Amino acid sequence: MAIAAYFLISILGVAARSAYAVQHIVGDSNGWTNFGDYTTWAASKTFNVGDTLLFNYGSSHGVDVVSKSDYDNCATGNAIDSYTSGPTTVKLTQPGPMYFACPSFGHCSTGMKLAINVVSQSSNTPTTTTPSDGSNSSPPSTTNPSTPSTSNPTKDVGSSSADRANMMVVGFSMILAPLVVFIC
Known part of the structure; x- marks a missing residue:
């Protein structure tokens, strides 16, 4: 289960970084x-x-x-x-x-x-x-x-979509993190 948690956190980190692209x-x-x-x-x-x-x-x-x-x-x-x-x-x-x-x-x-x-x-x-x-x-x-x-x-027009993507990543993180902790 710890491997699954690490994998999920890694994916969220990559998603958060790419969400900053404008x-x-x-x-x-x-x-x-x-x-x-x-x-x-x-x-x-x-x-x-x-x-x-x-x-x-x-x-x-x-x-x-x-x-x-x-x-x-x-x-x-x-x-x-x-x-x-x-x-x-x-x-x-x-x-x-x-x-x-x-x-x-x-x-x-x-x-x-x-x-x-x-x-x-x-x-x-x-x-x-x-x-x-x-x-x-x-x-x-x-x-x-x-x-x-x-x-x-x-x-900038592009930054509003980046802001929405960032909020989605944060939202998913807030939902998935407790779930991963609960499962592990």
Whole structure:
């Protein structure tokens, strides 16, 4: 019975950790368009390993994952990954900077590009964003993922589903833990 209890607690621990993953809808309700301000959008978010980015876009757009140099120069010919039939979900699998651009002619140069920094959930590494003026300088603003931001009163759409998942895991834990103790 002790093995069953250990197994159950292990599963709940994994479920609780995965419940923290957030789906970030790029551009929120506006989606991935050539009218978005993605630098400002990204500055209000913390992107963790395990989170996803959801790009909602029409047939005249796409999403390319590009290098920093290609991001800076709006060059999409050497894309690391390319998606053209939206919506597109990109899972953030490792810490570090990631760069995205629309491959449609002229869209990147008018601001349809996104730079994020993905952090490990246990990391205190600051999140940085790239300036919207197209300069190659280092971004001036940082936010620390361990310090909650109070400047954005609206809640990210994806975090509400993560909160519900977290509450479900806690609820199941509160029900199953006494049951396991009773059985053992």
